Amino acid sequence: MTCKKYEIEINTLKNFYEIYCKGKHDYAEHKKYNLEYKDEKFTLDLNICKECQENIEYSFDRLQTCPHEIKPRCRTCPSPCYDKPQWKHTAKVMKYSGVRLGLIQAKQKIKNLFS
Numbered sequence: 001m002t003c004k005k006y007e008i009e010i011n012t013l014k015n016f017y018e019i020y021c022k023g024k025h026d027y028a029e030h031k032k033y034n035l036e037y038k039d040e041k042f043t044l045d046l047n048i049c050k051e052c053q054e055n056i057e058y059s060f061d062r063l064q065t066c067p068h069e070i071k072p073r074c075r076t077c078p079s080p081c082y083d084k085p086q087w088k089h090t091a092k093v094m095k096y097s098g099v100r101l102g103l104i105q106a107k108q109k110i111k112n113l114f115s
């Protein structure tokens with residue numbers, strides 16, 4: 001995948017994990033990540049708990065080694081690289097946060113309509 005795509009992917013993970021952790025856990029800590037992909041460097045500030053850190057690091061690793069030049073959605077990937085338990089957990093995080101993001105966007109739309 002391109003560096004741009006990689007950057008979008010890590011930021012999506014960040015957003016989803018922060019929403020999930022905020023809703024589910026209550027001891028988030030700040031951690032700065034320095035990631036590298038195809039010689040480009042990315043920094044990411046995360047506010048999530050230890051458990052979520054371990055999970056997101058797993059996802060960063062998988063992303064790093066994703067062999068697809070044009071990355072498919074992990075959900076529709078022909079050769080999924082996640083282990084089953086991690087896969088299930090990540091799907092749960094995405095679902096939880098996706099629903100909430102959808103709600104926020106819907107609320108903003110309504111607000112925009114009336115302001």
Ligand SMILES: [Zn+2]
Nearest residue numbers: 021025049052
């Ligand atoms: Zn957490």
